Amino acid sequence: MSNDYAELSDGDLAALSVAGRQIAFAEIVRRHREPLYRIIVANVADADEALDLVQETFVAAYRALRRYDAVRPMRGWLITIALNKCRDWARRRKVRRILSFALPLDGAAEAVAEDRPLHDIEAADREELVRTRRAIAALPATLREVLVLRAIDGQSQAEAAATLGVTEKAIETRLRRARAKLAEQLDRDPR
Numbered sequence: 001m002s003n004d005y006a007e008l009s010d011g012d013l014a015a016l017s018v019a020g021r022q023i024a025f026a027e028i029v030r031r032h033r034e035p036l037y038r039i040i041v042a043n044v045a046d047a048d049e050a051l052d053l054v055q056e057t058f059v060a061a062y063r064a065l066r067r068y069d070a071v072r073p074m075r076g077w078l079i080t081i082a083l084n085k086c087r088d089w090a091r092r093r094k095v096r097r098i099l100s101f102a103l104p105l106d107g108a109a110e111a112v113a114e115d116r117p118l119h120d121i122e123a124a125d126r127e128e129l130v131r132t133r134r135a136i137a138a139l140p141a142t143l144r145e146v147l148v149l150r151a152i153d154g155q156s157q158a159e160a161a162a163t164l165g166v167t168e169k170a171i172e173t174r175l176r177r178a179r180a181k182l183a184e185q186l187d188r189d190p191r
Contacts, residue, residue: 011070042148043086045137143178
């Protein structure tokens, strides 16, 4: 990738992308894919699904690039799209779960591989991380999104408020509630 593109602003890259320069959009993806992945995986608690949702986010962003306001930070715009993708994913997942209970069992259950954790500290850490991700993903969206933006993405209270379209006081309140509910969930399921 040309260093010339790496030095351009997100707004300039967006304008070049709209003009048909694919390499400009590739630079946008390079800049923002890691933070988006962290936000999405924290919302869905599934690494494979998160990768798919990152891709869906960039596809949607590319299609909507003409509507991007270069005055707004690109990252906040992409996070808004990513959170919408997470909400859509959660709705689809809920529908699939309901439908799976309605389907008749035909006795042809698939064999499930034995799940044996490794016997070292690293495996315990991974298990704890998965448990925490699941607990975060189980939070109501209004609490989860604030927690992810503030604690995982490192956004300030003002940035999170702008991203979610709420007041800074709402962010503060939701963050406090999210942390309390997360601690409650983790205490309830200590494993």
